[in-house]
Amino acid sequence: MSPKKYALMVAVLTSFLTPFVGSSINIALPSIGNEFAANAILLGWIPTAYLLALAVCLVPFGRLADIYGRKRIFTWGIILFTVSSFIATMSVSIDMLLLFRVLQGAGSAMIFGNLFAIIASIFPTSERGKALGITITGAFLGLFLGPVLGGFLTGYFGWRSIFFFNVPLGILAIIAVTRVEGEWAEASGKSFDILGSIILGFSLVTLMYGLSILPETSGIFLILGGLIGLALFYLVEVRIESPVLDVKIFKNRSFTLHNLAAFISYCSAAPIVFILSLYLQYIKGLDPQWAGIVLSVQPVMMTIFSPLAGKASDIIEPRKMAALGMSLNTIGCAIFAFLGRKPV
Numbered sequence: 519m520s521p522k523k524y525a526l527m528v529a530v531l532t533s534f535l536t537p538f539v540g541s542s543i544n545i546a547l548p549s550i551g552n553e554f555a556a557n558a559i560l561l562g563w564i565p566t567a568y569l570l571a572l573a574v575c576l577v578p579f580g581r582l583a584d585i586y587g588r589k590r591i592f593t594w595g596i597i598l599f600t601v602s603s604f605i606a607t608m609s610v611s612i613d614m615l616l617l618f619r620v621l622q623g624a625g626s627a628m629i630f631g632n633l634f635a636i637i638a639s640i641f642p643t644s645e646r647g648k649a650l651g652i653t654i655t656g657a658f659l660g661l662f663l664g665p666v667l668g669g670f671l672t673g674y675f676g677w678r679s680i681f682f683f684n685v686p687l688g689i690l691a692i693i694a695v696t697r698v699e700g701e702w703a704e705a706s707g708k709s710f711d712i713l714g715s716i717i718l719g720f721s722l723v724t725l726m727y728g729l730s731i732l733p734e735t736s737g738i739f740l741i742l743g744g745l746i747g748l749a750l751f752y753l754v755e756v757r758i759e760s761p762v763l764d765v766k767i768f769k770n771r772s773f774t775l776h777n778l779a780a781f782i783s784y785c786s787a788a789p790i791v792f793i794l795s796l797y798l799q800y801i802k803g804l805d806p807q808w809a810g811i812v813l814s815v816q817p818v819m820m821t822i823f824s825p826l827a828g829k830a831s832d833i834i835e836p837r838k839m840a841a842l843g844m845s846l847n848t849i850g851c852a853i854f855a856f857l858g859r860k861p862v
Contacts, residue, residue: 524697525640526649530656531691532596532633535684536626537660539603540568541817542668544795545810546677553677554612558796559730566726567616571623572630574722578715579624580631581762585708588632588639593695595628600688606681640698661817669810711762714755718762721747779840786851791816797857 547561554560583591602621609615634650641649671679725744731737755761768774791813798809830839 522640522645522649524694525637526652527694528596528691528698529633529637529649529653531687531694532629533653533656534660535599535687535691536630537657538664538667539622539626539680539684540565541661541664541791541813542671542680542810543568543677544791545665545668545806545813546672546680547795548799549672549677549806550612550615554615556612560612561796562730563616564612564619566730567619568623568626570722570726571620572627574719575624575627576631577718577763578710579628581715582710583628583632583635585710588636589695589698591628592632592636593692595625595632596688596691596695597625599625599629600685600692603681603684603688607678609678636698658817658820661820662814664817665810665813666807667810669805669807669813672806672810708760711755711758711760714751714758714762717747717751717754721745721751779844783844783847786847790851790854794854 543565547564550556550564551558551561579591579595599622602618602625606615606618606622609618633653637649637653667683668680671677671683721744723744724740724747728737728740728742728744731740752765755763755765794813795809798804798812799806804812
């Protein structure tokens, strides 16, 4: 195989693994809760700890990759993700599981912060679109198979098998990435913004933890502290020569509104998957496999309609297509609000 084919293999494997582990674990939450006698708040931290670690580490690791090399950080990310997945299978408490979910999130940040940049660096412009399309297909496949395969593994082999499933794929990705030639470090020699990284991480953790303990008074103060921290982060980053995040890009109105719309969309979609997993199994009495099949409907629809929506946006104004999508999302959320407790 050529280095390009090895690069595509790594891209598909890694773009599959991170969405898979994010979506499959939701279906296993009731089983984890039964084993560790965890309440809904603790169970909520199992997916949240992963996503929070990913959010906190994504920007700093992306910047470190610019300085020290994308392939190097990317490879260590796969190693960290694989090792933490393996050790997570041995968890003896909810705290231990949460710790390794954090390490998984950090590994995913090292992967996703560099994956598309590496593909763009390896493939010429004439081949780049096809390569990125194949890479994104792996991500959609992970989102689709996460609930289905996660439900099957949980139902027949227990929730630990979900983490073990990642290990051979991670090892294969590690072997393949060693065959990828080249290294990319466009900011080599520049300094790393440690202060900005600390402020960003502290602000996000404080904000998320405050939201998780509402309506307690301490939660309100933590949220305020997180928001103040984000404001401080902006003031620091706008004044230094080599920031961890160039916040000046948010002066671009289109870029800012696009990210705001994406933020609102994800905020409306991600919690529903977590709540539906508990609802289908605790309230409706479905086993993990059938609950996973129900939850897989959303990524299937995304896989089917994403290319169609992309083609339609070439004909219809993209803003109108995005507005239509947000409208359908709102209608779906409103319908979910009327779900009842009546058994199947």
